[in-house]
Amino acid sequence: MGPVYAFFRRWRDHGLVREFHDRLRRKIREQAGRDPEPRAGVIDSQSVKADAAVGADSRGFDGGKLINGRKRHAVVDTLGLLLAVLVTSAWSWPSSSAVTTRAASTCCPSAGSWSGSSPT
Known part of the structure; x- marks a missing residue:
């Protein structure tokens, strides 16, 4: 297992991939003048x-x-x-x-x- 996959797996297991995705989505929605949720x-x-x-x-x-x-x-x-x-x-x-x-x-x-x- 390579170091990149090791980081991904650790982030996934701790829910960070979803957290990053959700934060980016909220930021994009706010920049578009929309409600974050x-x-x-x-x-x-x-x-x-x-x-x-x-x-x-x-x-x-x-x-x-x-x-x-x-x-x-x-x-x-x-x-x-x-x-x-x-x-x-x-x-x-x-x-x-x-x-x-x-x-x-x-x-x-x-x-x-x-x-x-x-x-x-």
């Missing part, structure tokens, strides 16, 4: 093909898009700044919207009051 967001998902090297337990088949792989669920604010990401198998049950809403509520305390688009 978002009050609205957009929820969406994207199915992506997974390489054969990706374990079958983390892949799934999205019948709507005919893709065998994973699904990225993302929540962004109205400026397009990332708030949350959740990666699941492409086959999400009970529904993609439930998984995406879980991603929003896990990472964003005010997610319950957001309006968002339905996942595609």
Whole structure:
């Protein structure tokens, strides 16, 4: 393990990566003349093909898009700044919207009051 990865792992384990990201997002929002904390967001998902090297337990088949792989669920604010990401198998049950809403509520305390688009 190299020194760069060692630093990253230490920062990740202590929650510093998220802290840095959140501070930068707040600063960008303030510079844009917005409230530091978002009050609205957009929820969406994207199915992506997974390489054969990706374990079958983390892949799934999205019948709507005919893709065998994973699904990225993302929540962004109205400026397009990332708030949350959740990666699941492409086959999400009970529904993609439930998984995406879980991603929003896990990472964003005010997610319950957001309006968002339905996942595609």
